[in-house]
Amino acid sequence: MRILCDINHPADIHLFKNALWRLRDNGHKYFITARDKEVTLQLLDEYNFSYVAFGKHYSNITGKIYGMFKFNTLMYKEVQRFKPDILISSGSIYAAQVSALIHKPHISMEDTENSYEQIIIYRPFTDVILTSTSFERELGKKQIRYNGYHELAYLHPRYFTPDQSILKILRVHPQDHYVVLRFVSRGSTHDIARKGISRENKIKTVEKFSRYAKVFISSEDPLLYELKQYQLTIEPHRMHDVLYYATMLYGESATMASECAILGTPAIFVDDDGRGYTNDEERYGLVYNFTESIDDQERSIKKGVELLQQPRVKAKFRERHRNLLKDKIDVTKFMVWFIEKYPESAAIMKKSAFYYKQFA
Template sequence: TYRFYRIAKKFRPSVLMGLMGITIAPVGKLLGIPSLVFSDTENAKLANFIAYHLCTTYITPNCFERKKWKKNLRYNGYHELTYLHPNYFIPNEKILQEFEIQKNEKFILIRFVSWGASHDIGHHGIIEKMKIKAIEEFSKYGKVLVSSEEKLPLKLDKYKIKGPQEKIHHLIKFATLLYGESATMASEAAILGTYAIFLDNEGRGYTNDQEKRFNLVFNFSETMEDQKKSINKGIEILMNNKAKTEALKKSMELLDKTIDVTKLIVRIVLLINKSILKKN
């Protein structure tokens, strides 16, 4: 935070923006610079508390499952639309070759996280035995690719993604199913037209919303019973030959019923800048 303070003090930006806001909100308060904090993670309680009380505007999706506070601006959409809305992201099927996936090949993407964030304390995620079971079961229906923040057991190393990680959104777009522990990737999958299964004891307002409104994400807890249910749900999706077509249709509905979040951000920043110019 101190390093960022020194940079901001020297640069004197018109506005500070960031996710969670644990750094920008205090700096903005100290330097008298407007700060826009974006959050969608309800269980990041300490970060949310600090950021909200120190920022200028606290921006969350409508589906944020917390009481709406005075300076909380809400919008009809999801964070991931800022970079995956079709106005900005153009999927390229040719990139699949870089991940050793053949044209028209059915594949499943699995994501395991490290559970290292402050809001992940007390979580254990999917146990190793069930990770192996999920991969073995899903492999019966297509090629399985695993993206993992932690080192995979030797038995699963052959499933590790081989390809440029920065292009993974193209992979998500053309997958039949995304399964795992990442809320962000589950939301990305929903926006891109891929069914997602997400496991987390506390869940997220946005993945709950994407299940309730669009039936694109399926939420489960980390209990052993739910881990088994999540695998069965994955098998159910993979057995459905129309699954991808259905998911793409539902994602079109999602895009039709949400906003271009980037346009909203630009509008807010321009309004702030206009206000600053008037004062000067």
Template sequence: MRILIDIAHPGHVHLFKNLYFELKSIHKIWVTVKDIPIAIQLLKHYNIPYQKLGTKKDHILAKAYSQLHYNYLIYRLVRKNNIEIGIGSSLALAHVSAISSMNSIILDDDDDHVQPLFVKFGHPFADYLVSPASLIGNRKKKNTIFYNGFHELAYLLPNRFVPDVRVLKELNIDISEKFFVLRFNRFMAHHDIGHRGISLEQKLRIISLLKKYGRIFITSEGDLEPELMDYQLKINPEKIHSLLAFSQMFIGDSQTMTSEAAVLGVPSVKCNSFAGKLSVPNELEDTYGLCYAFQPGRFDEFLDKIKDLLELNGRNEEWKKRRLKMLKDKIDLSDFLIWMISNYPESVTSTSINTDLLAQFRLNETN
């Protein structure tokens, strides 16, 4: 089979890397990526060959123009190589599948109401959407395949990821030393229009609280403000999950890293205007108690929650128990995707949530 994997975000490298390595010896695979430095750095680290499409744009009109360019480049690649399946989370794959013989499988874990542009201009053209079961009732597209899991469980399950303790030595952190990871976003994606995260003044208040309890490391989507440079995290991007796993807590306004920390069993506290509006983080919070989310207008409550967690006895052991409960309910998403692609098109017509079919992708052991 001839397969295209399109990378539109650094997190997609992690999301699809196991799929790539499992299938590359059996099928012919192409990988495309926008000119996203961290995504390209990750692809190089994992020795995944790629073709670069072009630079991401911030302004909405520039995004629209760039989208046409991405579509053209992918269409040309698909036609030249007779690609049969495209998998990713991009508009380009959906659009090209509508005008070519390629079938598109789009992974989408956001609710319809928070991404109206993608729902309007992407969903109708996709052959299939693949979404967490959290979104049942919040996804309008009929041919959506629901699975019991999260994107982050494609790469952060215990059988797929073991934290590398060497990252602590690289940052001169003693194994018994307490530290915190913070992540701040720019909110420039199409689905971020009208949304906001944590202000500089609020960031400084977080630091003032945390520095009494341990070291602070900040990673940011854009350039850090001068006032925060002393805390800037300087490690290669493939090491961030190991650092997260050893941390006491994750704090920030990032959607992805909040969920990543949560599925690793690390207490996670998020403050942005998406809080309470997204089904996946709501499930991680309401069903499993692995993370907490607050609107920017509730920043004082956000700080109070951090204080409560800092003073909570037995916090680490409690979060291990909560994580184990979550893992027992979920599937290995990478295994599921590998099976889906390998058995396409029969797989997409026989899959639904709560079937014996999906049970085979549960972990046999969790720890």
């Protein structure tokens, strides 16, 4: 089988990497296409993936419309060259539309309920949309659910082993506490009208948390002058080591909040729309969800201080994360089976909705 994987976002590399390696080991061939967004190309290089990059990602509406035509054209050329049997992505408009042009199936991994425009555009051209059982939207007959999250595909203990050498890079003693703050840009279609955590509360958060722990900030946008001294400077592929050993994560990234849930690190997620998976993780006591209202921002900071004051907070969260892992499946294992056996796999899942349980 020849598999084309289109990468929308750096997190997609982590989502698909283990599945692609396993598919390769099983005798299949894959090829990757991508846009130059944030650290996407750095990660692809780090993992020694062969790929074609179609240029810079566009963040405004006009650019996105232009990009649809540009990237579809470039994608079509690569598809003609590689001749895939199947295309996979995490909600890629380009992979979906080009798959329809060449009459090949497209499988989308979707986890973002508020990607309204993106889903509307790619759904007509997509054969199957795989979502978590925690996904809080119904997407019709093409939707198939499984009991897991994207982040389990790469942070499940079968695939991730933390490397304590990161503490030396951070200049942090193993017994010290540190907090990671994560601020995102608003370039995604589902984020454009959003403001996020206020400037004042970003500064306030650092001031409050610094009383209890060392603070590091990871930000997609340039940091405020007052906060530059806290900027986290590491190689992108070491971020999960940073999160594993952190005392807490606070910020605007749903993906990082979920990553922390899988790793057993307390996480506070601030976002108006939220995500089905972080809501599910809150039921396990691993993620605390807040809106972007000023009152909720204040409450989120208070919750952060409360967690930092708790003795042995990480031990409590590691126990909770073990409970989560007992309930969820091995998402990589499920993806490999679904792709290799498609379209029979889709028919099996439609007939037996809980078939995914055998991939625990």
